[in-house]
Amino acid sequence: MTLLEELRIFVKNILHWVYYFIGFSLFFFIFGLRKIVFSGKNYFLPIPSENSFSVQVFKIVQRYFMPSGVQIIATNPMSGFVAQLEVSLIMAFLITSPIFLYSMIRYISPALLEHEKKAIWKSVAVSTVLFGLGCLFAYYYMIPLTFKFMYPFTTALGVTPFFSLDAFMSWVISIILVTGLVFLLPIFMLILSFLKIISPEIWKKKWRHAFIFLLIFCAIITPDQTGITMILLFIPLMVLYAFGAFLAARYKRDE
Numbered sequence: 001m002t003l004l005e006e007l008r009i010f011v012k013n014i015l016h017w018v019y020y021f022i023g024f025s026l027f028f029f030i031f032g033l034r035k036i037v038f039s040g041k042n043y044f045l046p047i048p049s050e051n052s053f054s055v056q057v058f059k060i061v062q063r064y065f066m067p068s069g070v071q072i073i074a075t076n077p078m079s080g081f082v083a084q085l086e087v088s089l090i091m092a093f094l095i096t097s098p099i100f101l102y103s104m105i106r107y108i109s110p111a112l113l114e115h116e117k118k119a120i121w122k123s124v125a126v127s128t129v130l131f132g133l134g135c136l137f138a139y140y141y142m143i144p145l146t147f148k149f150m151y152p153f154t155t156a157l158g159v160t161p162f163f164s165l166d167a168f169m170s171w172v173i174s175i176i177l178v179t180g181l182v183f184l185l186p187i188f189m190l191i192l193s194f195l196k197i198i199s200p201e202i203w204k205k206k207w208r209h210a211f212i213f214l215l216i217f218c219a220i221i222t223p224d225q226t227g228i229t230m231i232l233l234f235i236p237l238m239v240l241y242a243f244g245a246f247l248a249a250r251y252k253r254d255e
Contacts, residue, residue, distance in 0.1 A: 002198055013107040017100045024092035029084060054087040061172065067147055070164045079165040101128075127187050130240075134183025137236060138176045146229050162213060178221055186244030193248035198216040203245035210241055 032049035033056070035042050046053075062072060076079055101124055109117055192198045203210075214237050215230075222229040 005058050010107055010238035012099075015102045017096060020096045020099055021092050024095050026090045028091045029088040032056060052084065053090075054084040054092065057091065058083060058087050063108075065143055065147055065172065066163070067161075069161065070147075071160075072165055072168055073162050074165045078168075083165050083169045087174065090173065097128075111132040123187060123190075127154060127184055130183045130187065134180035135176050138179035142229050142232050143172060145232060149228050161209070173203055179233065182233070182237065183240060184220075185240045186247055189241070189244030190247045190251060193251060200245065200251070203241075203248055207241070207245075211238065214238065214241065 027046075030048050031046040032052040034049055034051075036045050049161045056151075066072065080119075087138055105117075105120060105124070108120075112120070148158050189198075189203060193200050193203075215234055218230045218234040218237065219227070222233060
């Protein structure tokens with residue numbers, strides 16, 4: 001099979017996901033739930049609206065994260081459009097991610113043995129759960145607590161606190177996605193052991209080195225300098241490191 005034929009097969013497998021991704025992105029960007037009264041009964045239907053799903057989700061996030069007295073401002077005319085588009089794309093990706101994963105696995109499945117296919121499906125399931133837990137952890141704990149602890153320093157100076165729309169969106173999105181990816185630590189550890197790069201015994205013996213490395217890593221990727229979000233992220237990462245070491249050891253026993 002030539003490279004061009006292989007590329008054609010790959011595009012054919014991934015194209016269905018692309019269609020779904022674009023469709024859902026447009027749907028969330030254009031449509032929103034509105035109350036319709038029909039025959040004396042209230043119905044909520046998705047219809048084209050300025051108060052689209054992306055706007056509604058943004059308002060929920062703003063109410064949940066922003067402390068009282070903190071305003072979000074738009075610094076240029078494109079900010080609102082870009083913010084709604086970003087929310088729509090993220091929502092569409094989350095909704096269609098199972099289709100994307102299925103398309104990728106279907107593409108590589110002809111080259112895999114039966115036990116390898118089962119292993120991939122299991123790893124995908126675990127990865128999805130861990131990524132989701134990371135995103136939820138950032139949404140419910142890291143971001144709200146960071147706002148809660150950081151903004152009192154601003155108000156104590158008598159300065160009016162505000163957040164630009166661009167900075168707010170990029171900050172929230174990056175923290176959620178990065179935390180979701182960081183929660184995949186056990187999967188990365190298992191892959192390194194599977195590829196014989198790092199033996200399972202090393203994970204247990206070098207846990208002190210991992211402790212220092214993860215502490216430095218959390219200090220680098222967290223947004224504030226107080227150490228609050230660093231500790232919030234570091235604690236679950238150490239738990240995930242122990243879980244990854246357990247998975248690697250179990251994989252070696254099952255070989």
